[in-house]
Amino acid sequence: MADVARLAGVSHQTVSRVLNNHPNVRPETRDRVLVAISELNYRRNALARGLVRRRSRVLGVVSFDTTLFGPASTLYGIERAARAAGYWVSIATLERIDRAGVLAAVDALAEQSVEGVIIIAPQLEAAGALYSLPAGLPAVAVDAGSPDGGAPVVGIDQVAGARLAVEHLLALGHRTVWHIAGPPDWLEARDRVEGWRGALHDAGRPVPATIRGDWSARSGYAAGQALARQADVSAVFAANDQMALGLLRALHERGVRVPGEISVVGFDDIPEAEFLIPPLTTVRQDFDEVGRRSMAALLRLLEAVDGPDTVSEVAAVAPTLIERGSTAPPTR
Structure with a gap:
């Protein structure tokens, strides 16, 4: 200067x-x-400027290395919202999200003088880290279930999304709905199972045994091979679109018509969903809104007069059912 x-x-x-x-x-x-x-x-020099003003204008985000559409889109939504609020983002990406890894990542970000952190914690073990975050560092959790750890939680209402899928299929006239669930240690998978089962219970319909997948199209394909052999299956709700994609492939190979014989609903609304054969009915998640609400919650903590607010809150973003060509009234 x-x-x-x-x-x-x-x-x-x-x-x-x-x-x-x-x-x-x-x-x-x-x-x-x-x-x-x-x-x-x-x-x-942004660092020197931040030291003078005691504001770095940098936020930390803890995420994990994944190609899964949901977590990757959540991270992108948070980054866009941060830029809109005038903040840069420093991302700590972990190969595996667990309690020790999350806490180590938060400590590393705190050493970089971030003003606060957003933690994408979709797995049970990662959510447990929310109880042990450094004192005085404002933090918001995303997709972390309940806010019992003291940090505000923002996420899609997964239970409501699963209910939308099941209620749509029941309204078409299907007797019950089978479910290809995600991994049991994922909070989103747990909530989607809860919504699926609750919708069937409320309608007085039988609840089939869940079929577990791992979010991959390959696991959906394996589930589809098993379901195609069962004559009483007319509707399937897959916990994400990748597994629904594998399911569609398996049904096609077995000569099962979709939606003529089996209707299929996915979850996420990946960009390719409308181009599948048939176009996939699915539940859309508004990741940009998750980013905006995460930033709004963190900014409230940063601007709190008496220091970080420790009162827990939950901001649940409503999902939307996107109806396409993979669902229809039953024919058998």
Whole structure:
């Protein structure tokens, strides 16, 4: 900044005023400073600026290494919301989300002077880390179930989403709905099972045994091979679109028509869902809204007058059923 001041023939205070858009700078002086900045290729040091103001304008996000559509889209939604709020994001990506890994990642982010953290914690073991976060560091959890750990929780209402899928199939006239569930240690999978089972109980319909998958199309394919051999199956709700994709392939290979003989509903609304054969009926999650609400909750903690607010809260984003060509009234 001193070099810019010398080249422009002004004081370093004037350079500071220009950089901070202070109104009390003459236009010709401002232009001279901006020319000097350009000639010297000057870049502000965000870290030094943050130390002076005691604000880094950087938030930490703990996520995990995954190609799964839901978690990856959640991370992207959070990053977009942070940028819209004027923050940069430092991401700690873990190969496996567990309690020790989450706490180590949060400690590493705290050492980078992040102002707060958002933790994507979709698995039971990761959610347990919310009870042991560093004191004084504002934190928000995403997809972490209940907020018993003291941190605000934001996520899609998974139970409601599963109910939408099941109630749609029952309304078409199907006697019951089979379910290909996600891994049991995933909170989202647990909630979707709860919604599926609750909708069937409320309608007085039989509840078939769940078929467990691992979110992959391959596990949906294996489930589809088993379901295709059962004559009493007319409707299936898969806990994500990838497993629904595998299910559709298995049914096609077995000569089972969709939706002529079996109706299929997925979950997520991946970009490819509308281009499958047939186009997939599915439950859409609004990941941008999850990002916005996560940021809003974290900003409330950052702006709290008396320090971080420890009162738990849950912000549940409503999902939407997208009806396409993979569901129809039963024919058998």
